[in-house]
Amino acid sequence: MKKIRKGSLILLCAILVLSTLIVGCQDQKKTTSDNKKxxxxxxxxxxxxxxxxxxxxxxxxxxxxxxxxxxxxxxxxxxxxxxxxxxxxxxxxxxxxxxxxxxxxxxxxxxxxxxxxxxxxxxxxxxxxxxxxxxxxxxxxDYEGRYLSGILAGKNTKSNIIGFVAPFSIPEIVRNIDAFTLGAQSVNPNVKVKVVYTNSWSDPATEKTATNSLIDAGADVLAMHLDSTTVMQAAQERGVYGIGFSSDMRSKAPKAVLGGSIWNxxxxxxxxxxxxxxxxxxxxxxxxGIKDDSIVDIGPFGPMVTNDVKTLISKQRQNIIDNKLNVFEGPIYDQAGNLKVAKGQKLTDEQMLSINWFVKGVEGTISK
The missing domain is CATH 3.40.50.2300 (Response regulator)
Known part of the structure; x- marks a missing residue:
């Protein structure tokens, strides 16, 4: 065995100490960065x-x-x-x-x-x-979650009339009503979606009046795009179903809420x-979308939702994730029966963000 010279040993020790200091400083820097308020x-x-x-x-x-x-x-x-x-x-x-x-x-x-x-x-x-x-x-x-909740509505309506209480006719709302309607029609082609506006994100009194007017017009499932749960509670009072939005609303109207699209x-x-x-x-x-941290999704289902409907929605949810289902892929027609998206074509993000027309089956107007 060769002997290690004293000078070499000192040099080796110095290198080891220096390396330890460098690593320690790096760890300290990382810790400081991670803990910085x-x-x-x-x-x-x-x-x-x-x-x-x-x-x-x-x-x-x-x-x-x-x-x-x-x-x-x-x-x-x-x-x-x-x-x-x-x-x-x-x-x-x-x-x-x-x-x-x-x-x-x-x-x-x-x-x-x-x-x-x-x-x-x-x-x-x-x-x-x-x-x-x-x-x-x-x-x-959000249109992805809306499409899936539309399937839920389409499978649970008996009158084929679904009410939708909306705040304004801005592109965000129009897009969601369209997606919801397309989802409902994918399982029930006879569905009509009646739209009533409240002109406010939150106005419980007007929301209740709008809900009752839609139920009086034959709607047996109610959906909405509002900040409160008034529509769901009014639906329960009248003995019809509701489709929630933003969060799980079952606790507010357990006999009415089938489920709904939620945010994460x-x-x-x-x-x-x-x-x-x-x-x-x-x-x-x-x-x-759904595949991006599930920032938007379909929420928990009420006990009245059947297993076959849950399975169907789960399948379509996976198809969205796998890019096998695009909500706005043609053929899609507008209210007047005009072809807006040809077969095999899809709306671009820009078109969806500025959409100003309702799909066939929606009964409502859009402010110009």
């Missing part, structure tokens, strides 16, 4: 206890807080879609929040204004379309905040 804020148009849109958004906020201990997460609710919201976004930026989520379409221009004033803060706007270096948008392909924002929020924290965030327009 980041302030995040959410802004909601309505109350978080509405069991609808704002409730689902707040569940995503809670998921973020639970899965990112280094995130200091706060929220402000009941912020109207007016200039008052601009003041709220400004105050949140001034308080040191590094990521601010605005969760309703009406905040768009106000967030654009505030983002210009705070270039080091990341603003994320839900369902909008305007972006900048520090302003991104995000939304879910949590995983997306974690991914976004982590990207900001590690410096990899880039502005863009995110539009995720």
């Amino acid at each position: 980041i302030k995040v804020a959410f802004v909601y148009e309505g109350p978080i206890g509405d069991t609808g849109w704002n409730y689902a958004q707040d569940q995503g906020r809670k998921y973020l807080a639970a899965n990112m201990p280094n995130a200091e997460v706060t929220y402000v609710d009941n912020v109207p879609e007016t200039a008052d919201s601009e003041k709220v976004f400004t105050q949140l930026a001034q308080k040191g929040n590094k990521v601010i989520f605005g969760t309703t379409y009406g905040y768009m221009d106000y967030m654009v204004n505030v983002a210009k004033k705070f270039p080091n803060v990341i603003f994320m706007h839900c369902t909008g379309y305007k972006t900048s270096n520090n302003l991104g948008t995000y939304a879910g392909r 924002w949590g995983p997306y929020y974690v991914k976004t905040v982590k990207a900001v924290a590690n410096g990899t965030w880039k502005s863009g327009q995110y539009w995720g």
Whole structure:
């Protein structure tokens, strides 16, 4: 065995010590980065206890807080879609929040204004379309969940008349009514979907009146795109079925709610905040679907839903994930019977985001 010279031994020890220090510093740097606090804020148009849109958004906020201990997460609710919201976004930026989520379409221009004033803060706007270096948008392909819940409605109507209570005739709502109708017609070609507007995201009194008018017109299944559960509760009072939206609404009307499309924002929020924290965030327009962290999905079913219907919906859900089913693939006709999407063709994202026509089978008007 060869002897190790004393000088070589000293050199070797020095190298080992230096290596240990370098690795230790790297680990310390990583730990410091992982544990560095980041302030995040959410802004909601309505109350978080509405069991609808704002409730689902707040569940995503809670998921973020639970899965990112280094995130200091706060929220402000009941912020109207007016200039008052601009003041709220400004105050949140001034308080040191590094990521601010605005969760309703009406905040768009106000967030654009505030983002210009705070270039080091990341603003994320839900369902909008305007972006900048520090302003991104995000939304879910809610039409996928709507199509599946349409199947649920189509399989459970006996009158073949389904009521839909909607707030406004903006593209987001029109797209969802169309997808819902196409889903219902895929299992029941005789279905008609009657639409009534409330001109508000949340107006319980008007929603109840609209629901009763649709039931009086023969609807035995009610769907909606609103922030409250009023339509579901009114449906239960009248002894008909309901299709929920945004979150699981069975607890509010257990005898009526068949199921419905739901939101699952949590995983997306974690991914976004982590990207900001590690410096990899880039502005863009995110539009995720069932196969993207299931940001939108079909919710739990009520006990009245049969196993064969559950199996069918599960199969179609998988077909969406596998790209075997595209909700807006032709042939699709509009209300007047005009061919809008030819066989083998599909609506592009741009066309879906700006859609301003109802499919055949929808009874309702669109404001121009």
